[in-house]
Amino acid sequence: MKLLEMNHVKKSFDGNVVLKNISLSVEEGEVVSIIGPSGSGKSTLLRCATLLETMDDGDLYYLNEAAAVSEGGRSVYASGSKLKTIERQFGLVFQNFNLFPHYSVLKNITDAPIHVQKREKKEVIEEARVLLEKMGLSDRADYYPCQLSGGQQQRVSIARALAMNPKILFFDEPTSALDPELTGEILKVITDLAKEKMTMVIVTHEMNFAKEVSDRMIFMDKGVIVEETTPEELFASTNQRTREFLGKYHILNG
Amino acid sequence: MNLQVMMQQLAGGMLTTVQIFVLTLLFSLPLGLCISFGRMSGNIVLRGFAKLYISIMRGTPLMLQLLVVYFGPYYIFGIGITSAYRAYAVVIAFAINYAAYFAEIYRGGIESMPKGQYEAAKVLGYTKTQTFFKIIFPQVIKRILPSVTNEVITLVKDTSLAFSIAYAEMFTTAKAIAASQKSMVPFIAAAIFYYVFNFIVAALMEFWEKKMSYYS
Numbered sequence: 001m002k003l004l005e006m007n008h009v010k011k012s013f014d015g016n017v018v019l020k021n022i023s024l025s026v027e028e029g030e031v032v033s034i035i036g037p038s039g040s041g042k043s044t045l046l047r048c049a050t051l052l053e054t055m056d057d058g059d060l061y062y063l064n065e066a067a068a069v070s071e072g073g074r075s076v077y078a079s080g081s082k083l084k085t086i087e088r089q090f091g092l093v094f095q096n097f098n099l100f101p102h103y104s105v106l107k108n109i110t111d112a113p114i115h116v117q118k119r120e121k122k123e124v125i126e127e128a129r130v131l132l133e134k135m136g137l138s139d140r141a142d143y144y145p146c147q148l149s150g151g152q153q154q155r156v157s158i159a160r161a162l163a164m165n166p167k168i169l170f171f172d173e174p175t176s177a178l179d180p181e182l183t184g185e186i187l188k189v190i191t192d193l194a195k196e197k198m199t200m201v202i203v204t205h206e207m208n209f210a211k212e213v214s215d216r217m218i219f220m221d222k223g224v225i226v227e228e229t230t231p232e233e234l235f236a237s238t239n240q241r242t243r244e245f246l247g248k249y250h251i252l253n254g
Numbered sequence: 255m256n257l258q259v260m261m262q263q264l265a266g267g268m269l270t271t272v273q274i275f276v277l278t279l280l281f282s283l284p285l286g287l288c289i290s291f292g293r294m295s296g297n298i299v300l301r302g303f304a305k306l307y308i309s310i311m312r313g314t315p316l317m318l319q320l321l322v323v324y325f326g327p328y329y330i331f332g333i334g335i336t337s338a339y340r341a342y343a344v345v346i347a348f349a350i351n352y353a354a355y356f357a358e359i360y361r362g363g364i365e366s367m368p369k370g371q372y373e374a375a376k377v378l379g380y381t382k383t384q385t386f387f388k389i390i391f392p393q394v395i396k397r398i399l400p401s402v403t404n405e406v407i408t409l410v411k412d413t414s415l416a417f418s419i420a421y422a423e424m425f426t427t428a429k430a431i432a433a434s435q436k437s438m439v440p441f442i443a444a445a446i447f448y449y450v451f452n453f454i455v456a457a458l459m460e461f462w463e464k465k466m467s468y469y470s
Binding site: 096116 | 370
């Protein structure tokens with residue numbers, strides 16, 4: 001089943017074209033990573049998918065429900081209340097975590113399920129504790145974000161996203177603000193989620209990780225998808241631009 | 255007049271001063287928030303109005319504003335000024351003046367909030383109202399507390415401006431007693447009162463600041 005479908009997405013900022021006719025669809029249980037140089041539009045694509053940016057043109061569907069459809073060369077978005085329901089289908093993990101600093105770890109995770117989804121408080125807290133255990137943070141429930149390392153904060157933010165029971169989870173460079181040691185913890189968490197068949201779209205610069213975890217990889221450059229294929233094929237690509245980009249990576253990694 | 259009678263009269267004035275102080279904060283803090291919304295609004299008319307309001311309130315003396323609020327109804331509309339209106343005029347003038355200062359403090363705090371907080375809240379499905387009151391505003395309070403303390407302390411001293419329309423708060427009373435008794439004692443008592451009042455206010459605000467320092 002198709003969880004996400006984006007067709008012919010176009011987006012520019014002040015005349016600067018960032019996305020040129022991009023289409024992307026994600027099946028249930030699939031892990032898709034998006035790689036590419038800085039400024040290639042991969043984060044913008046993710047932000048369009050998560051409704052943080054509005055597309056200039058193109059369609060956006062979640063589980064065949066239209067969040068936006070292209071009409072006469074521009075995207076027409078659904079009503080606010082419809083978008084609110086659609087927003088429930090996905091979660092997003094940010095590069096800078098964006099935890100709520102005035103809430104404890106537990107409240108960061110439970111507040112939205114309780115006050116947005118209006119679920120039973122007791123049940124939500126129990127679920128949150130299970131998630132924290134999964135993230136290896138059982139003893140940190142009553143801490144505040146500022147008392148945690150970057151890696152721990154990012155794990156809390158993953159738990160916060162998972163607590164909403166999203167059908168699909170987006171990661172926007174989840175390890176870019178972390179040092180290599182902390183990066184490992186996050187990649188392990190994401191790998192575990194992949195094993196549980198969580199549907200994920202990951203924008204990342206961690207090539208090895210992307211290769212390991214993804215069912216499909218997308219290489220973006222200058223606002224277009226250069227290649228979209230399995231990790232094996234992408235890394236063996238004959239496309240010159242792909243080779244150039246991955247070549248730099250190969251050199252860096254010996 | 256012995257010292258005890260003097261102190262009793264001053265005590266009545268102190269109570270009035272505290273009343274002005276509390277009522278002014280009670281009205282100016284929420285009003286300031288509304289004005290800051292206007293000031294940040296996308297609506298050009300609303301924004302322009304808020305800007306003009308702040309500009310006038312900050313650009314003219316509080317004492318003059320107080321006189322306008324007090325005498326305005328009579329001079330402009332010919333409405334008779336009752337003695338009860340004196341108290342209202344003081345609170346109205348102070349509240350609308352302080353609201354302008356608070357509005358700018360709120361704006362500074364709100365605009366300093368990182369965009370990521372709004373985005374995280376949006377992705378989690380919070381409504382705009384929830385986002386503001388649950389996520390943004392509590393953090394704004396922490397950020398603006400030192401500036402608010404400054405204003406609040408100034409307000410304690412500004413209450414003495416009620417003297418200009420002869421409203422019998424602490425300062426007016428002290429001045430009257432000093433003149434009739436040819437004594438410095440009421441002034442000294444008034445000075446001590448303002449100092450202690452501000453000392454308490456500063457201590458309370460510091461306590462509050464400390465209480466909010468559990469996160470950074």
